Amino acid sequence: MTRTIFAAFLLASASPALPQPVPPQIAQLRDAALHDDYAWDIVEGLTTEVGPRLAGTEQEARARAWSVAKLRAMGFANVRVETFPVPVWVRGAEHAEITVPFPQPLAVTALGNSAATPPQGIEAELVGFDTMEQFEAAPDEAVRGKIVFVSHAMARTQDGSSYSASIAPRSRGPSVASRKGAAAIVIRSIGTDYHRNPHTGVMSFAEGVTPIPAGALSIPDAEQVQRILKRGQPVRMRLVLTPRQLGTGESGNVIAEVGGRDPDAPPLLVSCHLDSWDLGTGAIDDAAGCAIVAAAAKRIMDIGRPLRPIRIVWFGAEEIGLLGGEDYRRRHGGQPHYLLAESDFGAGRIWKVDSKLGPARVEEARALQRALAPLGIVPGSLDVAGGPDISAMIADGHPGVSLRQDGTDYFDLHHTPDDTLDKIDPETLRQNVAAWTTMLAVLSGGIEPEPKRPRRR
């Protein structure tokens, strides 16, 4: 598309009474992206050739090396890594069993930053609570020296809104348990599936609280424990969790660019996170996101040069506390960005577009809505945008766009061994690429073909 056509499109869009049709070039880019293979190539490669990539570990370093090579091979400019230090916690042995009254093993995994039991584990009475509120209301003497089990009810939601409502047993449970003198805590996994795959996830002990072993049971196991507890007999559990804190390691953000025709224009930042939990291969969380945003940028680059630069950021160390986003903000938060966007909610269909481009850019936001509509994407808020690694910068005042994925099944897989490539539907991945490509086409200021270089013989 020529710059002139694009400018006319935006200008025309400025008339609210008469929304303009989507320019044919944008529609063409969008529709061609529905046949995309770049994203599958990335997500297949990263999950196969690297696999799990826990923040601060050798595996994450291998992922960065893989990513730099990949992004360079794809032809992006200024491919680089910005490193930063991170605390490193690694999983050890994991085992739980009921010893009394009905001996049987349980599927357990340690939560990130869990303390370790001795190698042979601990055995103690198990005391159960159906909700975090029940647990917090319990007197200390009811749990002192015991292993605490905390359940909760997490609903399946399209927008993932149940996550923050259900996460207290993981985020606060271990600190509360330690304060009450518990020997350890196991929670019902924060998830919506019924497989014997526990969901890990980060937590941190509150200031001054002694770390204790903290694990998550798979949901079938959590319900089994509830059934056993409800028999009313004393229940004892043996728990072995031997994770280790390894001190400070290195993480990093992998950055790549599509140069803009205007070298001074602020970039469109499209992002994901490269690190993953260690249990699966981090396919939906978040190799898919990295694949989607890079594929979209590549599709723009394939047809020419946008007015504004596109900056791809594959954040490091998201899972252990959004540390990549923090580092980027520290380094670049003071520089203008044309928009920030992040793909980090799996590989489900995009069904809604939210944005927060500011009052002066409402027509741009509306043009984006119109261009996305043929992909089955409904217009959302014009005053909301976010993403784990970018929300702090959006709160600082940077503009943002959020292409909302359908997360109905996301918490079936999230942070489990089951987060693997086979869970990604290639067609749905392509719909994501088409949406991101459209977003970049609409907002990058117009793409012009690169001048043909004479062929060398």
Next chain:
Amino acid sequence: MTRTIFAAFLLASASPALPQPVPPQIAQLRDAALHDDYAWDIVEGLTTEVGPRLAGTEQEARARAWSVAKLRAMGFANVRVETFPVPVWVRGAEHAEITVPFPQPLAVTALGNSAATPPQGIEAELVGFDTMEQFEAAPDEAVRGKIVFVSHAMARTQDGSSYSASIAPRSRGPSVASRKGAAAIVIRSIGTDYHRNPHTGVMSFAEGVTPIPAGALSIPDAEQVQRILKRGQPVRMRLVLTPRQLGTGESGNVIAEVGGRDPDAPPLLVSCHLDSWDLGTGAIDDAAGCAIVAAAAKRIMDIGRPLRPIRIVWFGAEEIGLLGGEDYRRRHGGQPHYLLAESDFGAGRIWKVDSKLGPARVEEARALQRALAPLGIVPGSLDVAGGPDISAMIADGHPGVSLRQDGTDYFDLHHTPDDTLDKIDPETLRQNVAAWTTMLAVLSGGIEPEPKRPRRR
């Protein structure tokens, strides 16, 4: 139902031109069973209070004690255990990882009767085959000293017919691998799901073949290994499997009865298996079967006394080689049985009835088909019946009935950690109980109310 009504029903059924309606008493029993709670009570109790129950282990002994107490509490007669010796194999540590070129862990489990690696495991080159045929055709030098990976394609089928077609890598693979000089073998799990839960299952090494370590990868891991192998670089795997053969232990069949009015009449044998694999709690394989057949017998007993006795058999040690069925046949195979039936294909809806009652009892078989039709059960063969533990006796000439369950999802869960209570739909379980109750009502020769005993003050 009085004996007279029932006899009239069977007599009337003998006229092929004019099939008779199902007697109201049978229809009533059938429909009442759709509200059954006995089966859920059993399957919930056994999976919660015992959990996994591997043949020959203390857990299986606890399951027998639980079952005897339960069946006595339900009011069955002659509740007893017939014990027999079994070889005992137990699982140890299990770990697999790719070490070269893309280091990452894999989800693995040992197949029953696998030999052990040293505690620290073995590391060797990995050589892969997409089918058992490819593997068998490979020259010995291609696999000698290596770890063999064998894949296969198992289709999802309603009747489970794909199981026997897909099982060769598990049943014969380890012997072939050992004969060719392989260090170990890992197969793609025999299953149809995409979860990181490997499927175990029994195998035995052929006569004279040296046992080697033999494991199954979960299906996502098996496909990951195929992707890695297809990169064309040399691949190395580390494998730790430390199961042990513990020598001879004890298993047993738990037997209970509903007395018949005719003490000399041959019994209707309804069965399942009580043992399970150790990874899950054996909910669909086969606590559900035990629950269904006992619930049906209990529902008959609740309304009166059948002409012919009903014998419930919860077989032991099915999973490790149908040893409970063998023991029963050795002890009782020479005695007449009115029919043999077994529930051991999960907890899915019954959709078809097959039987093999013999040419003289075709009208009885037809009456059974008519009585089951309102449950959505189609008439099947009149010359086929079976079940893992009873097929040998049916081959000997005993009559049999098979109430065929829908197994479309059965091999998602079969022999995995995921075989847990939450996978059972209580409504579908009730449909099973209704079908088995109907079968017993139609074929047990008529149920008469017990004479009322005078109440003692």
